[in-house]
Amino acid sequence: MGGSTKIMPNLFQVQATDGQARVGLLRTPHGQVETPAFMPVATQGSVKALAPDDLMSLGAEILLCNTYHLMLRPGIEVIHGLGGLHSFMGWQGPILTDSGGFQTFSLGRLQRVSEEGVLFRSHIDGSSHLLSPEMSVEYQARLGVDIAMVLDECAPYGVEEAQVRHAMDVTHRWARRCQEVRRPEGQALFAIVQGGVSSALRLESAASLVSMGFDGYAVGGLSVGEPKATMYRVVSLMGETLPHNKPRYLMGVGSPEDLVECVARGIDLFDCALPSRVARNGGLLTRRGRLNVDNAPFRERPGPIEDGCDCYTCRSFSLAYLHHLFRAKELLAYRLATIHNLRFVVRLMEEMRRAIAAGAFAPFRERFLSEYRVTDEEVRRFQKERWIEAQVKPRKSKGDS
Amino acid sequence: MGGSTKIMPNLFQVQATDGQARVGLLRTPHGQVETPAFMPVATQGSVKALAPDDLMSLGAEILLCNTYHLMLRPGIEVIHGLGGLHSFMGWQGPILTDSGGFQTFSLGRLQRVSEEGVLFRSHIDGSSHLLSPEMSVEYQARLGVDIAMVLDECAPYGVEEAQVRHAMDVTHRWARRCQEVRRPEGQALFAIVQGGVSSALRLESAASLVSMGFDGYAVGGLSVGEPKATMYRVVSLMGETLPHNKPRYLMGVGSPEDLVECVARGIDLFDCALPSRVARNGGLLTRRGRLNVDNAPFRERPGPIEDGCDCYTCRSFSLAYLHHLFRAKELLAYRLATIHNLRFVVRLMEEMRRAIAAGAFAPFRERFLSEYRVTDEEVRRFQKERWIEAQVKPRKSKGDS
Numbered sequence: 001m002g003g004s005t006k007i008m009p010n011l012f013q014v015q016a017t018d019g020q021a022r023v024g025l026l027r028t029p030h031g032q033v034e035t036p037a038f039m040p041v042a043t044q045g046s047v048k049a050l051a052p053d054d055l056m057s058l059g060a061e062i063l064l065c066n067t068y069h070l071m072l073r074p075g076i077e078v079i080h081g082l083g084g085l086h087s088f089m090g091w092q093g094p095i096l097t098d099s100g101g102f103q104t105f106s107l108g109r110l111q112r113v114s115e116e117g118v119l120f121r122s123h124i125d126g127s128s129h130l131l132s133p134e135m136s137v138e139y140q141a142r143l144g145v146d147i148a149m150v151l152d153e154c155a156p157y158g159v160e161e162a163q164v165r166h167a168m169d170v171t172h173r174w175a176r177r178c179q180e181v182r183r184p185e186g187q188a189l190f191a192i193v194q195g196g197v198s199s200a201l202r203l204e205s206a207a208s209l210v211s212m213g214f215d216g217y218a219v220g221g222l223s224v225g226e227p228k229a230t231m232y233r234v235v236s237l238m239g240e241t242l243p244h245n246k247p248r249y250l251m252g253v254g255s256p257e258d259l260v261e262c263v264a265r266g267i268d269l270f271d272c273a274l275p276s277r278v279a280r281n282g283g284l285l286t287r288r289g290r291l292n293v294d295n296a297p298f299r300e301r302p303g304p305i306e307d308g309c310d311c312y313t314c315r316s317f318s319l320a321y322l323h324h325l326f327r328a329k330e331l332l333a334y335r336l337a338t339i340h341n342l343r344f345v346v347r348l349m350e351e352m353r354r355a356i357a358a359g360a361f362a363p364f365r366e367r368f369l370s371e372y373r374v375t376d377e378e379v380r381r382f383q384k385e386r387w388i389e390a391q392v393k394p395r396k397s398k399g400d401s
Numbered sequence: 402m403g404g405s406t407k408i409m410p411n412l413f414q415v416q417a418t419d420g421q422a423r424v425g426l427l428r429t430p431h432g433q434v435e436t437p438a439f440m441p442v443a444t445q446g447s448v449k450a451l452a453p454d455d456l457m458s459l460g461a462e463i464l465l466c467n468t469y470h471l472m473l474r475p476g477i478e479v480i481h482g483l484g485g486l487h488s489f490m491g492w493q494g495p496i497l498t499d500s501g502g503f504q505t506f507s508l509g510r511l512q513r514v515s516e517e518g519v520l521f522r523s524h525i526d527g528s529s530h531l532l533s534p535e536m537s538v539e540y541q542a543r544l545g546v547d548i549a550m551v552l553d554e555c556a557p558y559g560v561e562e563a564q565v566r567h568a569m570d571v572t573h574r575w576a577r578r579c580q581e582v583r584r585p586e587g588q589a590l591f592a593i594v595q596g597g598v599s600s601a602l603r604l605e606s607a608a609s610l611v612s613m614g615f616d617g618y619a620v621g622g623l624s625v626g627e628p629k630a631t632m633y634r635v636v637s638l639m640g641e642t643l644p645h646n647k648p649r650y651l652m653g654v655g656s657p658e659d660l661v662e663c664v665a666r667g668i669d670l671f672d673c674a675l676p677s678r679v680a681r682n683g684g685l686l687t688r689r690g691r692l693n694v695d696n697a698p699f700r701e702r703p704g705p706i707e708d709g710c711d712c713y714t715c716r717s718f719s720l721a722y723l724h725h726l727f728r729a730k731e732l733l734a735y736r737l738a739t740i741h742n743l744r745f746v747v748r749l750m751e752e753m754r755r756a757i758a759a760g761a762f763a764p765f766r767e768r769f770l771s772e773y774r775v776t777d778e779e780v781r782r783f784q785k786e787r788w789i790e791a792q793v794k795p796r797k798s799k800g801d802s
Contacts, residue, residue, distance in 0.1 A: 045729075046731045049732040051737070053717075074728070082701070299475055316454075318489070320489070331732065336452070
């Protein structure tokens with residue numbers, strides 16, 4: 001085990017910039033990640049419907065898993081006993097784990113937030129669990145992941161500034177405690193900037209966490225139902241504020257247009273369940289926007305989802321076959337659609353990296369956004385779903401803490 | 402299009418025998434099949450949860466698809482317009498299609514059997530459809546498959562001999578009509594022997610169909626709820642009776658022990674949904690019998706499903722991970738379990754071919770059956786399910802015909 005607060009000097013290197021956009025290289029014990037990068041979400045230790053070889057084939061370089069889900073099932077010690085999360089999942093590339101904070105809030109099972117940590121009920125069997133900052137990092141250490149996240153408190157969108165400030169202050173105190181936990185050699189620890197949609201609080205949060213010194217900085221508490229323009233404003237501020245030489249990770253984003261807009265604002269890492277979730281509902285990403293595989297004319301459409309796409313699905317099958325598989329509810333449908341959507345997003349990141357390196361990101365961005373028809377409504381709905389249960393079941397007063 | 406009743410002289414060659422068991426080679430327009438062979442079932446144009454590359458990797462050489470399902474969705478002309486069934490599915494190996502007869506009876510949507518054909522309701526939207534012998538072969542011709550089956554009438558197990566005889570006689574007259582339909586060059590046509598569990602009727606049916614001359618002979622109307630010993634008796638009789646130089650296909654079988662017992666009785670081809678269906682329910686095949694992935698001790702089991710198994714699942718993942726995926730209802734679970742079970746069955750066929758070629762089939766059979774714990778109950782239930790709806794909803798009197 002390495003020293004608890006040691007910063008990793010060689011974790012990240014910016015290799016090219018174009019405006020605020022950057023190309024970088026992230027070095028982890030399980031390999032390198034070229035940034036900007038999109039992390040497919042393997043919540044329970046599996047990207048839904050895909051195997052590790054699918055993920056390698058489509059060019060994914062790093063995955064995100066959820067400490068919350070894995071601690072409840074199969075349990076951290078089961079995974080540790082089987083050689084750690086990489087061995088358990090059969091994925092030998094880098095893994096970042098979320099700390100569990102977001103899930104305990106958003107799954108609506110929150111019982112109490114105190115200075116000690118989060119008390120919540122399992123969504124599986126209703127049992128009570130405490131998650132403290134120390135436990136969260138300890139769990140991530142036991143999982144053996146490449147990048148661990150601090151436990152944070154994320155205030156819902158639309159609450160009073162006092163509540164946002166309180167959550168932010170708790171997040172800072174927890175971040176400090178997370179630093180004190182011993183982690184395996186080479187495991188990075190990222191802090192999470194909070195502060196809602198207030199520029200002042202965001203600047204305060206960033207300054208506070210940067211002064212503590214972390215291997216990287218995430219922007220949390222966005223993509224939770226706020227207007228897009230508001231999110232972009234906060235992301236811009238973070239891109240201008242966070243240290244140039246550290247990786248910046250925007251949590252829970254995104255849709256293709258958000259990926260482009262936030263790379264433009266200096267973000268290096270993204271994760272989002274949206275591309276894989278809409279795939280399983282028959283929403284297929286293309287350069288012109290999303291299409292619905294269920295549309296009647298696709299019944300006889302001979303070509304691939306999108307001409308020129310190099311994914312396994314587009315190389316092997318017609319849109320007509322996918323349409324049939326979805327209509328017939330064949331399990332293969334979900335795998336093929338997920339492969340396509342994740343390849344679409346991973347390829348978008350590759351293209352952005354090339355454009356940035358060539359100093360041609362502005363025209364790339366303009367062309368992409370002019371061609372891509374945004375499905376605002378669904379993105380909104382998706383963001384709201386992330387919080388809906390928490391809003392239905394308001395958590396107890398902060399007086400508990 | 403070739404001549405309608407032309408027999409293909411080079412379709413099949415017996416290469417070795419050991420007792421009644423045979424090793425053979427089936428030559429089709431889409432490649433060779435070594436027999437005895439197991440055909441995974443791709444009912445709706447997809448082996449549930451698997452893609453064509455999975456099937457190639459696990460050694461499947463030929464698939465079975467269902468004319469009944471494909472005619473209703475997406476429709477024969479849609480598939481024809483997209484270049485035929487091979488192109489539609491992305492599977493370039495041989496395909497055999499069932500004629501649709503069995504499904505119209507067993508799905509319990511039967512409205513009327515007449516001399517003309519079968520009138521049935523779609524299980525999708527309740528619409529009425531006629532399937533005549535000519536239409537069935539024409540559809541299979543339009544699909545462009547390698548082996549077409551005649552339309553047959555299959556009497557349920559346990560009905561009076563007069564009804565069995567009637568279904569058998571209809572089957573013979575329909576077989577003759579099927580021969581008259583023009584098919585693509587190289588497409589083989591197999592007849593289906595009926596006659597229930599009566600040895601006399603089975604001999605009569607075989608003699609009648611053999612005198613007409615077909616490319617191969619299937620044994621239908623078994624594995625529909627009759628005792629195992631009865632099935633083995635009829636299969637033995639067929640193995641002794643059907644022409645030595647033609648492929649013999651036992652429809653709807655089997656479980657591992659039935660595959661071994663029926664290869665011993667001279668069968669060359671098998672299809673069955675059981676290995677893939679039990680996989681999706683967490684039943685995993687091993688040399689010692691079936692195990693249930695859900696068993697609590699498997700939560701921490703580090704090794705593969707079975708030591709020595711060469712399937713992708715066993716080479717890549719622990720039983721503990723599979724247990725977790727099933728518990729968490731992750732879609733990947735169904736693919737990994739199906740790969741294992743189909744590889745188990747395909748490997749069993751490979752081992753039987755080697756044993757027959759080496760003149761060592763008897764000890765192989767003895768060893769396999771002594772180690773393999775049969776799960777009789779589930780096999781019985783599976784067989785009953787194939788007919789249950791037909792029994793619940795008895796069809797109209799034969800007076801209609």
